[in-house]
Amino acid sequence: MTTPARLRLDGAACTGHGICALRCPDRIALDQWGFPHVDPAPLTTRGEHTRARLAVAACPARALLLEPTAPVPPRRRAGGR
Amino acid sequence: MTTGPAHLHHRGTIPRLGRGPLPERPDPATAPGRFGVAGGPDTRLLAGPPRAEGPEHLDRHLDRLGPLQLAGRAPGALRAEVAASGLTGRGGGQFPLARKLAAVATSAGQPLVVVNASEGEPASRKDRTLLTLRPHLVLDGALVAARATGAGAVVVYLHRRHRTASAALEAALAERGPLPVDVQLVDAPPRYVAGESTAVVNYLDGAGALPSRRPHPVATRGVAGRPTLVSNVETVAHLALLARSGAAWFRTAGSAAQPGSNLVTLAGDVAVPGLVAEVVDPIPLGRLLATVGGLDAAPRAVLVGGYEGTWVDGEVAWAMPVERGALSAAGVSLGCGLLAVLGLDHGGLATTARLLAYLAGQTAGQCGPCLLGLPALAHAFASLADPGATRADERRVHQLVAAVDGRGACGHPSGVALLASSALETFHDELRLRRRRHAHPPAVDGFPLPATAGPRP
Numbered sequence: 001m002t003t004p005a006r007l008r009l010d011g012a013a014c015t016g017h018g019i020c021a022l023r024c025p026d027r028i029a030l031d032q033w034g035f036p037h038v039d040p041a042p043l044t045t046r047g048e049h050t051r052a053r054l055a056v057a058a059c060p061a062r063a064l065l066l067e068p069t070a071p072v073p074p075r076r077r078a079g080g081r
Numbered sequence: 082m083t084t085g086p087a088h089l090h091h092r093g094t095i096p097r098l099g100r101g102p103l104p105e106r107p108d109p110a111t112a113p114g115r116f117g118v119a120g121g122p123d124t125r126l127l128a129g130p131p132r133a134e135g136p137e138h139l140d141r142h143l144d145r146l147g148p149l150q151l152a153g154r155a156p157g158a159l160r161a162e163v164a165a166s167g168l169t170g171r172g173g174g175q176f177p178l179a180r181k182l183a184a185v186a187t188s189a190g191q192p193l194v195v196v197n198a199s200e201g202e203p204a205s206r207k208d209r210t211l212l213t214l215r216p217h218l219v220l221d222g223a224l225v226a227a228r229a230t231g232a233g234a235v236v237v238y239l240h241r242r243h244r245t246a247s248a249a250l251e252a253a254l255a256e257r258g259p260l261p262v263d264v265q266l267v268d269a270p271p272r273y274v275a276g277e278s279t280a281v282v283n284y285l286d287g288a289g290a291l292p293s294r295r296p297h298p299v300a301t302r303g304v305a306g307r308p309t310l311v312s313n314v315e316t317v318a319h320l321a322l323l324a325r326s327g328a329a330w331f332r333t334a335g336s337a338a339q340p341g342s343n344l345v346t347l348a349g350d351v352a353v354p355g356l357v358a359e360v361v362d363p364i365p366l367g368r369l370l371a372t373v374g375g376l377d378a379a380p381r382a383v384l385v386g387g388y389e390g391t392w393v394d395g396e397v398a399w400a401m402p403v404e405r406g407a408l409s410a411a412g413v414s415l416g417c418g419l420l421a422v423l424g425l426d427h428g429g430l431a432t433t434a435r436l437l438a439y440l441a442g443q444t445a446g447q448c449g450p451c452l453l454g455l456p457a458l459a460h461a462f463a464s465l466a467d468p469g470a471t472r473a474d475e476r477r478v479h480q481l482v483a484a485v486d487g488r489g490a491c492g493h494p495s496g497v498a499l500l501a502s503s504a505l506e507t508f509h510d511e512l513r514l515r516r517r518r519h520a521h522p523p524a525v526d527g528f529p530l531p532a533t534a535g536p537r538p
Binding site for chain 1: 291292293294445447448449450451453454484488489490
């Protein structure tokens, strides 16, 4: 059983190589400039998890992350701006 | 819809038998409610001497408010008072301050307080006005924030080029003598996004003042990994009064959902662009504009919340309450409190095109969709403001708005998308004229746009 997770993009780190969209086309699409649109919904199937991991591993800018979707303690969520 | 005999407002044809007459529709321009400018009786932060007298000196500040007594007050009790007050961030984010304070106070490391007075919003004046006129209130608030979080140091992040504001704060610090915490002034770089909390922390860490996505909120791990409270200068100033008068008093202003008074800046086609007023009760905007804005009827439109805010039709805006909670419920954010008025003889599309061109130049250049998308959107929108614009031009703008909305590491692209999409909605009548090749009304000069900043800081 895989741990619940979702894809997250660090937009400032992303350099638009676009490999992620080839590895995980069900969750990542490229916009008109070649930068990825990432579906933030939690990954469901085993296949999605596998393709998401491949996309994360393939990113040359290390801009794509797999983030656990387990509930975060409230203290951690505070602040931001 | 603001003047004229009341029966004109009662155009309903359905008989209301046995229910008496319809309630009188109040004229927004004369609605009751407390608000005022610096020195006015119905103000809180701006109470004290009028604007012409400049900064309030320490003796006058103490005469008026009495000393700030923090020595016997537990940090937890102060934080509980803030929580009971319901005070939210006045920089634009409207985040509950108590939650930030709790995160900073309970995270590992020596906390730091950053008073954010950088006011990157080009037409906003409230932050520098507050610093200029009530520097001791800001210092008091910073001391409360430091006490509530256990911080030993305070950084005031401001623009040195706002000379009167920096000079007022420095003079106030000199009047104070030694303080229980170290207070330092840091000059912010000139960029629209330099005041965003992650940009502030990155800058204080020695990097560029650019927003970034961080693994932890700055409240838990900020400057040098220390828990960092980054709070707008107006929010901090509210703490000075809250610590003295308590949460129950604080809640007698504003609304139950968003308590406390709010500073707003009037800009654009008003009598005195850059005038700062304090709204204590949720008065209709028409009252504010009629009393201190020099308007006698609803304008064409009002841009609410900042240049990355929402265009609201003038008639709607005239009756709209200046209150964060009600506005949020209507999908409009009061943001930094900017209320930029577009007069009846000015063009909304031309003005928006100008603002979009400026905002596109303010991209930090970090994220592709922002760096490439905003100039494309600004360019496409400019063609809408020209006579002979086509439906295809309009579709192109809609498509670019969707392409930049929600992208990037900070809220800049989404804010630009909001400006553009609310303009398309509010100025649809202008769009129709443009398609028929009507000449377009000019943009407003009253919307100040600073020269685009130079190379990245």
